[in-house]
Amino acid sequence: MADGGGAELLAVENLQVTYFTARGEVRVVDDVSFRVGAGEAFGLVGESGGGKSTIAQAILRVLRPPAAITGGQVRFAGADVLAMDDAALGRLRWKQIALVTQGAMNALNPTLRVREQIVDTIRAHTPAARREALERAAELFRVVGIDVDRLASYPHQLSGGMRQRVVIAIALALGPKLLIMDEPTTALDVVVQRDLLAQIAELRRALGFSILFVTHDLPLMLQVCSRAGIIYGGRLVEAAPAATLRRQPQHPYTRALVACALDVHGPRGRRPGIAGLPPDPRQPPPGCRFHPRCPEAFDRCRREAPLLIGRGPDHLSACHLGERATS
Amino acid sequence: MSLLSPLLSNRKALCGLALLGGFAALALVGPLLVGDATDFVALPLQPPSAAHWFGTTGQGQDVFAQTVAGARGTLAVGLLVGVAVVALGALVGMVAGYFGGLVDDVLGLLVNVFLLIPGLPLAVVIAAYLPAGPVTIAAVLIVTGWAWTARVIRAAALALRRSDFVAAAVVSGETHLGVIVLEMLPNMLPLLASSFIAAVMYAIGAEVGLEFLGLGDLERVSWGTNLYWASNDVALPSGSWWTFVPTGVAIALVGFALALVNNALDEIGNPLLDPARAFLRATGRRRLRLGAPTPVLRRDHG
Amino acid sequence: MTALLSVRGLCKTFAPSGGDRGGSAIAAVRDVSFDVAAGEAVALVGESGSGKSTTARLIARLETPSAGEIRFAGEDVLRTEPHRPSLGFRSRVQMIFQDPFASLNPFHTVGHHLRRPLLRHRKAAPGPPLDAAVGRLLEAVGLTPAEDFARKHPHECSGGQRQRIAIARALAPGPELVLADEPTSMLDVSIRIDLLNLLLALKTQRRLGLLFITHDLGAARYVADRILVMFAGLIVESGETAALLDDPRHPYTQLLVSAVPSPDQPLGTTRAPSASRPSSARAGCPFSGRCPFVMERCLTELPALRVTARGREVRCHLPLAP
Numbered sequence: 001m002a003d004g005g006g007a008e009l010l011a012v013e014n015l016q017v018t019y020f021t022a023r024g025e026v027r028v029v030d031d032v033s034f035r036v037g038a039g040e041a042f043g044l045v046g047e048s049g050g051g052k053s054t055i056a057q058a059i060l061r062v063l064r065p066p067a068a069i070t071g072g073q074v075r076f077a078g079a080d081v082l083a084m085d086d087a088a089l090g091r092l093r094w095k096q097i098a099l100v101t102q103g104a105m106n107a108l109n110p111t112l113r114v115r116e117q118i119v120d121t122i123r124a125h126t127p128a129a130r131r132e133a134l135e136r137a138a139e140l141f142r143v144v145g146i147d148v149d150r151l152a153s154y155p156h157q158l159s160g161g162m163r164q165r166v167v168i169a170i171a172l173a174l175g176p177k178l179l180i181m182d183e184p185t186t187a188l189d190v191v192v193q194r195d196l197l198a199q200i201a202e203l204r205r206a207l208g209f210s211i212l213f214v215t216h217d218l219p220l221m222l223q224v225c226s227r228a229g230i231i232y233g234g235r236l237v238e239a240a241p242a243a244t245l246r247r248q249p250q251h252p253y254t255r256a257l258v259a260c261a262l263d264v265h266g267p268r269g270r271r272p273g274i275a276g277l278p279p280d281p282r283q284p285p286p287g288c289r290f291h292p293r294c295p296e297a298f299d300r301c302r303r304e305a306p307l308l309i310g311r312g313p314d315h316l317s318a319c320h321l322g323e324r325a326t327s
Numbered sequence: 328m329s330l331l332s333p334l335l336s337n338r339k340a341l342c343g344l345a346l347l348g349g350f351a352a353l354a355l356v357g358p359l360l361v362g363d364a365t366d367f368v369a370l371p372l373q374p375p376s377a378a379h380w381f382g383t384t385g386q387g388q389d390v391f392a393q394t395v396a397g398a399r400g401t402l403a404v405g406l407l408v409g410v411a412v413v414a415l416g417a418l419v420g421m422v423a424g425y426f427g428g429l430v431d432d433v434l435g436l437l438v439n440v441f442l443l444i445p446g447l448p449l450a451v452v453i454a455a456y457l458p459a460g461p462v463t464i465a466a467v468l469i470v471t472g473w474a475w476t477a478r479v480i481r482a483a484a485l486a487l488r489r490s491d492f493v494a495a496a497v498v499s500g501e502t503h504l505g506v507i508v509l510e511m512l513p514n515m516l517p518l519l520a521s522s523f524i525a526a527v528m529y530a531i532g533a534e535v536g537l538e539f540l541g542l543g544d545l546e547r548v549s550w551g552t553n554l555y556w557a558s559n560d561v562a563l564p565s566g567s568w569w570t571f572v573p574t575g576v577a578i579a580l581v582g583f584a585l586a587l588v589n590n591a592l593d594e595i596g597n598p599l600l601d602p603a604r605a606f607l608r609a610t611g612r613r614r615l616r617l618g619a620p621t622p623v624l625r626r627d628h629g
Numbered sequence: 630m631t632a633l634l635s636v637r638g639l640c641k642t643f644a645p646s647g648g649d650r651g652g653s654a655i656a657a658v659r660d661v662s663f664d665v666a667a668g669e670a671v672a673l674v675g676e677s678g679s680g681k682s683t684t685a686r687l688i689a690r691l692e693t694p695s696a697g698e699i700r701f702a703g704e705d706v707l708r709t710e711p712h713r714p715s716l717g718f719r720s721r722v723q724m725i726f727q728d729p730f731a732s733l734n735p736f737h738t739v740g741h742h743l744r745r746p747l748l749r750h751r752k753a754a755p756g757p758p759l760d761a762a763v764g765r766l767l768e769a770v771g772l773t774p775a776e777d778f779a780r781k782h783p784h785e786c787s788g789g790q791r792q793r794i795a796i797a798r799a800l801a802p803g804p805e806l807v808l809a810d811e812p813t814s815m816l817d818v819s820i821r822i823d824l825l826n827l828l829l830a831l832k833t834q835r836r837l838g839l840l841f842i843t844h845d846l847g848a849a850r851y852v853a854d855r856i857l858v859m860f861a862g863l864i865v866e867s868g869e870t871a872a873l874l875d876d877p878r879h880p881y882t883q884l885l886v887s888a889v890p891s892p893d894q895p896l897g898t899t900r901a902p903s904a905s906r907p908s909s910a911r912a913g914c915p916f917s918g919r920c921p922f923v924m925e926r927c928l929t930e931l932p933a934l935r936v937t938a939r940g941r942e943v944r945c946h947l948p949l950a951p
Binding site for chain 1: 603604605606608609610615619620621622623624625626
């Protein structure tokens with residue numbers, strides 16, 4: 001297992017999530033394991049529909065029917081999250097782990113001023129009085145870098161970047177130890193995105209929380225995280241420190257993701273993208289799920305699913321290629 | 328993308344459609360089966376008996392026959408008005424919503440004027456001046472009823488007008504008519520179906536109301552005139568409930584059936600909870616609890 | 630040689646909306662001028678609110694400009710067809726929209742989406758020739774087997790496939806200029822390259838002029854021969870792609886270039902002052918509120934667009950090297 005530096009905060013082991021549909025069971029997350037250490041930023045990278053958002057929501061058990069967790073363990077600071085009852089989960093959510101979902105900035109209540117939304121969250125989880133909660137809201141705004149006089153604004157009066165900061169302020173309101181963010185910058189412009197991520201990095205240094213950063217954008221993840229896992233077809237296909245993923249990716253999917261990065265200073269010529277479509281979780285390809293799209297697939301890949309094995313210090317990859325060299 | 332198959336698999340819809348089908352059959356063949364319902368058949372105000380299932384009216388006519396025969400008159404007018412109101416309302420609403428600007432301002436003014444005019448009083452006044460009969464009633468109801476549908480459809484059209492696929496069709500070179508009929512209209516089918524049902528319900532209720540007031544053609548047999556005669560022949564004070572209850576029940580059943588279909592359309596519009604059944608079976612629960620944490624179901628095998 | 634598209638002094642001001650308190654007229658596009666040649670790809674880059682999408686919609690004639698000139702193949706279309714664009718114009722200028730889930734009508738099949746423009750612009754006779762034309766379009770955008778795709782509805786296709794369908798629809802009338810409004814913004818990064826490669830291939834094969842609107846400088850670099858940078862409705866810099874990105878002259882362009890996530894550069898801790906909405910009502914340079922090099926002059930006087938010897942344009946009061 002890829003280990004984080006320092007004390008382990010979140011441990012996900014062999015996680016399995018299944019959807020029970022009218023047409024049968026669909027396994028969307030299959031045997032995924034990773035760890036996030038205290039104060040660490042860990043990334044989960046993968047295509048839309050590949051299961052990464054599902055993993056993020058499964059950790060807090062906020063997946064809606066017809067989803068159910070059908071296997072594995074989730075341990076947070078030693079406690080078994082999957083065995084928790086409603087009360088224990090209530091103490092866990094928001095106070096220990098906060099989740100910023102995709103599109104959260106558009107889910108702010110349009111009829112309430114933003115300060116009310118922060119105050120509501122604080123008072124729903126702690127016995128704070130309104131005045132205390134308002135002070136905390138002002139402090140949070142300072143922390144996320146919004147002018148305190150915007151506390152009285154309605155969401156539609158704020159720009160996209162500011163709304164996302166409000167959402168992050170709400171998430172940090174109760175001082176969680178782990179912040180899970182799912183595509184927090186998708187709808188934002190590149191300058192706003194950069195500023196927001198820099199802000200979050202500063203906050204992490206100041207307040208010491210860990211981050212689980214879920215995204216489809218590998219270069220973006222590399223900016224934020226020190227370690228990451230690559231999710232494909234509901235499985236973890238590679239996990240390593242960010243620098244290793246950038247410089248020595250082993251799995252062909254990771255390599256393709258790195259090659260797809262469109263930046264302004266690297267090589268300019270034409271590149272091939274990743275052909276084909278993500279696998280259908282109802283009928284995944286046999287053997288390695290990536291083989292239909294892999295430029296280096298060979299016979300064994302079609303028959304046998306590769307196991308996650310170590311490729312180097314703190315580097316795991318599930319691919320038959322490396323093995324071939326040693327056999 | 329049809330409306331038909333999800334409709335047929337919905338129990339409420341099937342129930343409603345079955346009821347409506349029954350009444351439609353009644354409207355089509357009923358009068359043939361019961362003969363002339365205005366015939367004098369027995370002593371007046373006889374309670375229900377084996378000979379006359381629903382008893383007799385204050386004029387000695389068979390109530391059962393009148394109830395059956397009345398279906399055609401009322402339903403025909405209801406259907407006609409429903410179709411006309413939706414057609415006229417959709418035409419005005421779509422044109423106003425699509426073109427916007429001056430066209431919308433002018434049509435909007437027209438719609439607002441008709442909305443302001445109190446419907447039933449106007450209907451009563453007009454019907455009092457025109458020759459009594461179903462045509463008058465239908466005309467009156469159409470004139471007083473189209474504006475509501477027009478306003479609803481206009482709002483939907485305004486929203487659709489701003490969608491990307493409409494802009495794409497415009498850039499493609501699609502004509503105005505093409506955009507309205509091919510791009511916007513198909514996406515408004517559920518709304519039109521719902522408006523149609525609402526219009527029919529309105530029409531039946533208003534028509535019965537007008538005829539009850541004596542503004543219909545009293546020689547015709549329809550549910551409305553049945554109620555008129557029942558009231559005229561002093562039904563309540565004489566305790567002859569059978570002269571108006573069957574007709575009342577019939578009208579209520581039709582309204583109920585229409586409401587069922589309308590509700591079913593609403594359900595279809597929203598995501599079905601059908602997948603939940605398999606989920607409930609797997610988790611061993613009987614119903615979903617809102618906001619419950621994701622359950623953990625471990626199985627022994629892989 | 631006349632440029633395919635020539636835009637001069639294009640302006641669009643939106644009237645204030647009634648409900649907003651303190652609503653003032655919004656000058657979404659101010660004095661925009663540029664050319665696009667046949668076979669050339671030009672990127673219009675800017676953040677949301679910069680006016681880039683509005684510019685595209687003006688050229689597509691979905692909106693009417695408040696002022697300015699649009700010349701297509703030399704013809705001043707705003708003068709020759711002032712009210713409604715002709716079918717001829719529509720057949721020569723086409724557009725691809727940003728949201729693959731909103732730009733296709735959920736009610737109709739893919740085949741229908743392609744048949745309508747083919748019929749409207751008389752590119753094929755009804756019946757077998759029409760089906761063959763639909764098949765050719767689907768093949769041109771890589772959606773095979775064509776017969777299967779023609780029967781599908783949009784919701785049965787992935788985001789990338791839907792954008793390909795949108796491209797096929799845009800190609801149906803046989804256009805000379807294609808306006809692509811952020812066609813890859815809503816797609817995963819792993820499929821963006823495929824779509825961009827498709828656009829480039831089609832541009833070369835059919836000698837199309839391509840106006841590519843985006844906020845992603847990386848994508849602009851991949852696709853475009855020239856880049857125009859927009860801010861608050863104005864073009865602040867323009868030039869040949871490699872030159873502009875290697876040596877950006879306008880402070881806003883410099884900011885954009887530094888903000889693109891680069892796998893090799895770690896996130897810096899320096900932060901630009903929190904961005905307030907650029908006000909087009911403010912006199913002077915709209916970027917003055919965020920510019921690290923702001924001078925007195927910038928607050929009162931809007932800089933003019935200056936041209937260097939190498940064809941670079943910059944709208945800034947800072948001294949301009951050749």
